[in-house]
Amino acid sequence: MTLLDHDLGPAASTALVVRALQPLVRAEARAEAPAAGVDPADLEQSVWVRLLERPDAAGPPADAARWVRDTVRAEARRARRTARRERPYAGTEPVAGPADCPERAALGAAERRALRSAMARLPGRCPRLL
The missing domain is CATH 1.10.1740 (Rna Polymerase Sigma Factor; Chain: A)
Structure with missing residues (x-):
């Protein structure tokens, strides 16, 4: 068979x-x-x-x-x-650290915008004090 x-x-x-x-x-x-x-x-x-x-x-x-x-x-x-x-990566350029990644930059910018917006909503002299 x-x-x-x-x-x-x-x-x-x-x-x-x-x-x-x-x-x-x-x-x-x-x-x-x-x-x-x-x-x-x-x-x-x-x-x-x-x-x-x-x-x-x-x-x-x-x-x-x-x-x-x-x-x-x-x-x-x-x-x-x-x-x-195939050739291994030579590593001539520094590898971006975790702080340099685009996602962290975008999240940091969003956090700073939210903080500025919250500070602007504080009453009286509070924004200047902070």
């Missing part, structure tokens, strides 16, 4: 394929992840995304084991390329 022997609806067919391929995908991802420098779960997830991106007309891969191996290796290569191109 192969994955293509069943004529089920698309959701049931996808669930059947996922259930059948899960051990193979997990094993291949765990084997390739250390060399790629990624978490095996991330690699496994990207393979599942590739499977779900396949057109419905294409159906499950004819040679599922080969497709899984090829896809895991392709995703591992992509992860290695991405890691080579």
Whole structure:
């Protein structure tokens, strides 16, 4: 019996394929992840995304084991390329502190407006005293 022997609806067919391929995908991802420098779960997830991106007309891969191996290796290569191109933030500019964030500036301005408005409503000489 192969994955293509069943004529089920698309959701049931996808669930059947996922259930059948899960051990193979997990094993291949765990084997390739250390060399790629990624978490095996991330690699496994990207393979599942590739499977779900396949057109419905294409159906499950004819040679599922080969497709899984090829896809895991392709995703591992992509992860290695991405890691080579990424550069850490050099930190040449000072990071804005909590007092410098725009939200705090807006809240501070609103508080000062409310205070001025309340002071203006005080009777007599009270505003000058404060």
